[in-house]
Amino acid sequence: MPILAREASIYSGITIAEYYRDMGYNVAIMADSTSRWAEALREISGRLEEMPGEEGYPAYLASRLAEYYSRAGNIKTLGNDDREGSITVLSAISPPGGDFSEPVTRNTLRLAKVFWALDFNLAHRRHYPAINWFMSYSEYMSFLEDWFLRIDRDSQRLCSDARALLREEEELKEIVALIGADILGDKQRGVFEVAKMLKEYFLLQSAYHPVDVYCPIQKTYKMLRTLLKF
Structure with a gap:
């Protein structure tokens, strides 16, 4: 052009x-x-x-x-x-x-006010949408808080807990890379398993799958609550 x-x-x-x-x-x-x-x-x-x-x-x-x-x-x-x-x-x-x-x-x-950071490493692993969950953000959450609370009163807590779990997994990955996985206790191994399920069953989506192509927000929060209770 x-x-x-x-x-x-x-x-x-x-x-x-x-x-x-x-x-x-x-x-x-x-x-x-x-x-x-x-x-x-x-x-x-x-x-x-x-x-x-x-x-x-x-x-x-x-x-x-x-x-x-x-x-x-x-x-x-x-x-x-x-x-x-x-x-x-x-x-x-x-x-x-x-x-x-x-x-x-x-x-x-x-x-x-909203930023979606696309991650090359996620795309390389065929994880789509390849949106980095640490770097992406929205500054409209405070304006939409009442609407989200009408959908699910625990919506903010569920999102915060999911981000905290994924961040804890990243910190544990650094420790495992230095020392090895043998030092991990049962709680830390549980963090890895739940984070893996969160990525594969919740964050990983396919636009060609009849279930993934559209999901009501009520169902989204129920799925997130179930994974975090695991």
């Missing part, structure tokens, strides 16, 4: 999304990827002989990203108070070498 077309692509996409949002639709737009857009921006900036910023990107990279993401959200349309619309922006980032400290990733993380 030509450089100018790449640079204009996300603006064209968000403008079309705004058109349908103003008609009262809830629109989701996927930008794949903002890293390529930023590379085009860097090349255009270089040809214009502008002052480069970090890693050659223009100094206004952060403000351009902020302007783009600020166009997402809910609105009430002018001329009709009963008509509402929204835009949800999903952006893919392709950091070189998986370096999350590079400018595009770092500035995006400052703006985005």
Whole structure:
């Protein structure tokens, strides 16, 4: 794709999304990827002989990203108070070498409230979706807490316990790698077994399986509670 077309692509996409949002639709737009857009921006900036910023990107990279993401959200349309619309922006980032400290990733993380970190090691093990459960996060949990409590009053505790169990398993893996598995007691072996079931029976999913393709959230919490009680 030509450089100018790449640079204009996300603006064209968000403008079309705004058109349908103003008609009262809830629109989701996927930008794949903002890293390529930023590379085009860097090349255009270089040809214009502008002052480069970090890693050659223009100094206004952060403000351009902020302007783009600020166009997402809910609105009430002018001329009709009963008509509402929204835009949800999903952006893919392709950091070189998986370096999350590079400018595009770092500035995006400052703006985005939800982050799904794809893990190469999980994908290599055929664990899909290959979302790293330690690096991924959502800052909307406090806003959605009441809704989750209506679904299951123990929802927050179950999620916290599952994360704590997976983190404990990672710490035990480091000990086993240094000393060996023979020193583990029954409790530590139980942590390994439950963490394995949590990964294989709960986190591992297949979009082609009739059960995995859709699961009601009530069933999800019941499965999680059953695994943690094991």
